[in-house]
Amino acid sequence: MKIMKVAEDSLKRSRDEFVAQWGALGTQWGINRTMAQIHALLMTSPEPMCTDDVMAELEASRGNAHTNLKELVNWGLIRMIVVKGERRDFYEAEKDVWKMFTIITRERKRREIEPALEILNRCAEETKGIKGVEAEAFHNQVKQLGEFVGFASKMSDKISSMKHGLALQLATKILG
Amino acid sequence: MKIMKVAEDSLKRSRDEFVAQWGALGTQWGINRTMAQIHALLMTSPEPMCTDDVMAELEASRGNAHTNLKELVNWGLIRMIVVKGERRDFYEAEKDVWKMFTIITRERKRREIEPALEILNRCAEETKGIKGVEAEAFHNQVKQLGEFVGFASKMSDKISSMKHGLALQLATKILG
DNA sequence: CATAATTTTCATTATTTACTGAAACTTCGA
DNA sequence: TCGAAGTTTCAGTAAATAATGAAAATTATG
Numbered sequence: 001m002k003i004m005k006v007a008e009d010s011l012k013r014s015r016d017e018f019v020a021q022w023g024a025l026g027t028q029w030g031i032n033r034t035m036a037q038i039h040a041l042l043m044t045s046p047e048p049m050c051t052d053d054v055m056a057e058l059e060a061s062r063g064n065a066h067t068n069l070k071e072l073v074n075w076g077l078i079r080m081i082v083v084k085g086e087r088r089d090f091y092e093a094e095k096d097v098w099k100m101f102t103i104i105t106r107e108r109k110r111r112e113i114e115p116a117l118e119i120l121n122r123c124a125e126e127t128k129g130i131k132g133v134e135a136e137a138f139h140n141q142v143k144q145l146g147e148f149v150g151f152a153s154k155m156s157d158k159i160s161s162m163k164h165g166l167a168l169q170l171a172t173k174i175l176g
Numbered sequence: 177m178k179i180m181k182v183a184e185d186s187l188k189r190s191r192d193e194f195v196a197q198w199g200a201l202g203t204q205w206g207i208n209r210t211m212a213q214i215h216a217l218l219m220t221s222p223e224p225m226c227t228d229d230v231m232a233e234l235e236a237s238r239g240n241a242h243t244n245l246k247e248l249v250n251w252g253l254i255r256m257i258v259v260k261g262e263r264r265d266f267y268e269a270e271k272d273v274w275k276m277f278t279i280i281t282r283e284r285k286r287r288e289i290e291p292a293l294e295i296l297n298r299c300a301e302e303t304k305g306i307k308g309v310e311a312e313a314f315h316n317q318v319k320q321l322g323e324f325v326g327f328a329s330k331m332s333d334k335i336s337s338m339k340h341g342l343a344l345q346l347a348t349k350i351l352g
Numbered sequence: 353c354a355t356a357a358t359t360t361t362c363a364t365t366a367t368t369t370a371c372t373g374a375a376a377c378t379t380c381g382a
Numbered sequence: 383t384c385g386a387a388g389t390t391t392c393a394g395t396a397a398a399t400a401a402t403g404a405a406a407a408t409t410a411t412g
Contacts, residue, residue, distance in 0.1 A: 011311045014302045018318065021295045027398090029288050030206045032370060043321075044314050051389080061372045066390065087380075088388065095317060097324040112205050119197045126190045135187045138220050141271060142194065145219075148273040155347055170350065171331055203368090208400060227359080237402045242360070263357065263410065 015044055019058075034060055035068040042078050042093035050088040076103045098164035105160040113153050120146035191220055195234075210236055211244040218254050218269035226264045252279045274340035281336040289329050296322035 019040040026036025037058055042049060049057075054065045069091055072078040077100065083090045094100055120142050127139040159167060195216040202212025213234055218225060225233075230241045245267055248254040253276065254269045270276055296318050303315040335343060 007306045007308065007311065011303060011306055011308075011314060014299050015314055017302075018295065018299045022292075025288075025292055025295070028206065028291070030204065034370080044317050046310055046313055062389090063373070063391080064371050067371090070390090097320050101324065101328075112201075115204070116198075116201055119194065119201070123190050123194045126193075127187060130183045130187055132183065132187075134222055135183065137222055138187060138191055141220050144273050148277065151347065152277075154351060158350055171327065174334055174346065175330060210401080238359090239361080239403070240401050243401090246360090265359080 018044065032068070034058065034064050035071055038065070038068050039072055039077055039093065042072075042091060043095060045093070048081055048083060048090035048092040050086075050090050052088070054091075075107055098167070102160040105156055109153060109156050113149060113156070117146065117149050117153060120149060194220065208244070210234065210240050211247055214241070214244050215248055215253055215269065218248075218267060219271060221269070224257055224259060224266035224268040226262075226266050228264070230267075251283055274343070278336040281332055285329060285332050289325060289332070293322065293325050293329060296325060 019037050022040035023033040023037035026033050026039075038054055041054065041057055051062065051065050051069065054060070054069065055062060058065070069078070073080060073091070076094070078091045078093045080089050081092055094103065123142040124139060124146050127135055127142070130136075130139065162170070195213050198216035199209040199213035202209050202215075214230055217230065217233055227238065227241050227245065230236070230245065231238060234241070245254070248269075249256060249267070252270070254267045257266050257268055259266045270279065299318040300315060300322050303311055303318070306312075306315065338346070
């Protein structure tokens, strides 16, 4: 049984490491540490977890755990499920990597690309008719930016609405 | 001349709006407001600007302006240039949208994707040999994630090293 | 070389963002 | 319908991040 213990320890260490580091990374990509940690935790949990499990595992407060679980549900990266004989809410993560990718892509588009597009288009519109080199240069620059971002946005839609297999096929062609 | 004034005003308003909003957006994508504002300013400036110009335009301190100008140079989104007869450093932005895209893509990859990949690969490696359903599930999950992220990383390289024309051609095919 | 102009650094302060913990609220079962 | 179990909210606090401004360092010029 000793060997088993060692294996269990080393699994636990690795998983803890993963959760911790994923949390640290989260801050780099504009989501808070706890949210990223919970995501890491649920992605690698064999069973659904409840709020108290998360609190215990991360040593976080109830409010914090709750808020970030809800936020992850909002994103669509985890879902609430009902465990029979249990009154509490349980959560499980979407584990399919392609689905995760499409969810994250859509959300980033919504949060980062669409607002930018709106500004660019408005500024291009506002300065459309103005005469003079300065005005024309400005108009042209925001127009270019707007067109590019709009284009990128369409691409992102197209790709993230593809089936995994099809995307893979396309990607292979590009890499090849 | 009155009409000219109106046109100038409306250009200025639009540009100020652009700078302000771009700054606000910046915080969404993990760069600070001032950096995004300076970028917006220089992207739409007909002439190179010096630190004092930036300070004046944004009402920011010297330290702040300086730090963020340097950071933008680091990214490669702006460059220092020498204006003849001027002792001060001047800066101008890269205005080509495709070049901007490749710069930003590379930087995000470096900051967001590569560290994630490292963690995923290490965790997969650490748990490779461990027996047991839990260990195997964990190993499998991080391996899948690692493979996907590695793949995405390669794609990002490939695309951002393309010439604009070629990328456009590819994109058109995908959108079509 | 002296000094004026400019850049750079960094300790301090301000602002923003995240977290806590307890109270208010909701739901379910006896 | 009451109370226990659980969820949600939020005012207060802590932590992280960004900005200031002045001093130190560097660089150009007479």
